[in-house]
Every structure is written in C-alpha cells, then in structure tokens.
Amino acid sequence: MTEYIATFYSHYGAVCFKKNCEKLGIGTKIMPVPRNLSSSCGTCVRFWMEQEFSEAALELNEELEQIVQVEGDSYRALYRSEE
C-alpha cells in the first residue's frame, strides 16, 4: 500500500476529493497540511492506494494544488496543478 498526500487551495476541494476517493474505495484521512510539505495552513487529504498513482485513477478537481507520494519523512512530487 502506497501513501500519498493531496493538498488543495480550499477546504471544500479537500472534502470533495475525499468523497470521490471514498466512492472509489480508496482509504483517506482529511487533516491539516504537514508543515514540511507546505507553508500553507490549509487542508490536505492523506490517501492510500494499492496500485501505482495515475491521474486517471482519481477524480481530480479544480481546487487540487498538488499530489505527493510519502517516502518516510520526505515527499516525491507526482502532480501539480497549472499555476
């Protein structure tokens, strides 16, 4: 099981993403963004997937900022929205 974190521009975006993940059977936890990931104090969704990450496997919304893979204490960037 691989662990990922998605960050958002709004709390609403995080809630929508969480609901979509749950519909897809993906385990999630909604929480504040970890400080070592961002200086923003918004909401993120931590989620776990069996298969490799792919954008097509998730329903991404316009409030999504980035998705990273958790690798111990560090993160590997997988997706970032257009600025």
Add this chain to the structure above:
Amino acid sequence: MKNEKKAIVAAGLVIGVISALLVFFGNPVNMGFCIACFLRDTAGALGFHSAPVVQYIRPEIIGLVLGACIMAMVSGEFKARGGSAPVTRFILAVFVMIGCLMFLGCPFRMILRLAGGDGNAIFGFVGFALGIFAGVFFLKRGYTLKRSYKMPALEGQLFPVLQIVFLILLVAAPAFIHFSTEGPGSLHASIWIALAAGLIVGGLAQKTRLCMVGGIRDAVLFREWKLLMGFVAIFASALVMNLILGAVTGTPFFNPGFAGQPVAHTDGLWNALGMFLAGFGCVLLGGCPLRQLVLSGEGNTDSAVTVIGLMVGAAVAHNFGLASSGEGPTSNGKIAVIIGIAVVTVIAFMNSRKKAD
C-alpha cells in the same frame, strides 16, 4: 509531526516572553502585541483617521511582515500569489477590524489580556470561539473564496517593500506623519527593540504557521491540537513573565479582575459579540490578523489586501465613532457589529456551495 508540535510550543513560549518584555520596554499594558491596535495606530499616523491618542507607526508590524518575508525567502517559500476574491477579503477585513475594535484587541491581544489577568477577555474568548464555530459551519457547507494564482514576483514583493517605506517614515518622522503625545499611541518600546521583536515573531510565526484562528479551527475540524498548543504556550509564558516582571520591578504586570483594566471595557456582551465577528470573519479569511501579516510577507497578495482592509476598517471605526474606549462600546459601534455579523453571514452563505459533507 512531534518536532512540529515542539517547534510550535517553543515558538509560542518565546513569543509570550517577547510580548511581556515589550510592555516592560514601554508598550501599553497587555499590549506587547496587538495586530488590530498596531494597524490602527499606523493608520492614524498616516492620517487615515484623526483620533489623536492612537497614532504611531508601529515597528512591530513592519518587523512581522519583514521577518516572515526573510524567513520565507531563506527557506524558498516566498511565492507571489493572489486573485482569490480580493474585494470580498477586503470587506471581510474591514468588519474583522470593527469587531476587534469593539473588543479593543485582536485575538493575539486577547491572549495577552488573559495573561495580564483581564477577566473581560474571557467574554471575548467565548465570542471568538463561537465565531470560529460559525465559520467552520460554513466551511463544512462548501465555503470557498476559490483558488489563488501565481503572480509576478514584484506583486508579492510590494507589500514588504511598503513596510520599509513605513520604517523610513517612522525614523525620519516628517511633519505630515502624526505621533500621539498622550494615550496608548504615545506608549511604545524604542523603535529598534520593537522592530527586532517583530522580526523574531514574524520569522517564528512563518516557520510554525502560528495562527490564533487556525488553532481552534483545526481542533474543531480535525481534532488536531498542534496550533492550539502554540496559543496556550503564548498564554502560559506571558503569564509567567508578567508575574516575574511584577516581582522584579515592583510594578504589577498581572492584575486579575474586570474593572479598571488597561485599554479595555467591562461590557461582556459586546466584548463577546465583537470577537464573535472577528472569529467568524477570520475563518472565512483563512487566518487571524497575525497570520494575514505573515502571509503578506510570504508574497500572498490576497493577505496584503486583507491587511489593507484591516487598516481601512480601523480608520472607519475611528472616523465613524465605532471603536470602543475604556468607557465602553458606542451605539454606533454596536450597530456596526450587528451589520458586520449580517454581512459576514451573507458572504459566507453566498460563497458556500451545496452541502459538502
């Protein structure tokens, strides 16, 4: 995660000590820091309002923005961003300031007032917490001011540069800048001590994301207590420092009670309603006035607009007789707070999508 918690508590302890020391060095009692009061004083110094007792360019504000800016640049976190409903944020900020000046302090000063024994701040705290609950209610119903976008670097740098201009005006003290000769505006630590305090607190607040609103919001939304512990740490260390300073100097820095508290009034209902408005508005803005200053230092132009809104709100509050005094709230102020709560509720409702969960 544990390190994050320790860092927040350590920063809170340091900030509490600095806040108490600023009073020792000359700031008004229980006003080591007050973002609302200091923005109001700066607005007055620039002539945006003409209340003669609250006019002074506060170096703490300059330091907070520049400290956060330097810390963000050093850690590669300075990013010019903006475009997330700036006019809505401006209006919210105006009413947040009106709420703060009903209570006579921002959330930061509310903690410092509690640490100084001011019982009136308990009513403020209750109202503030209820205001945050109201904001969270709308967050859960899909409230959003939509995303921000990348801006040219210069756009994010302008607000920190403006602080340097304010510092030059403070030091040069030209005739067109107003300086109070009596009242709270005349009480201040020396420029360089206040600036250093602001720089340190700004840097620490950027590093730890300390936010008076975020603490309660995260506790309610996620049962996450980290930010709230920073809040508690500020209270504890300011309280201990007040007791130590009182013992060492023979001047009481901790005066428990309700009547006769410095720059405060005893009307519990309006203390609570003022901070209700402030807490509610700050959740919709995404952070307390301190956090807005820090974000503006990180290049967030939406927060810079918010800070400008806070300054305009201060000017409006004094020009229209909305700000309270030690005598109590004014009739105009009560009407403005009720209008503010109505406006903030409408903004929250209009920017909420269908029920999110």
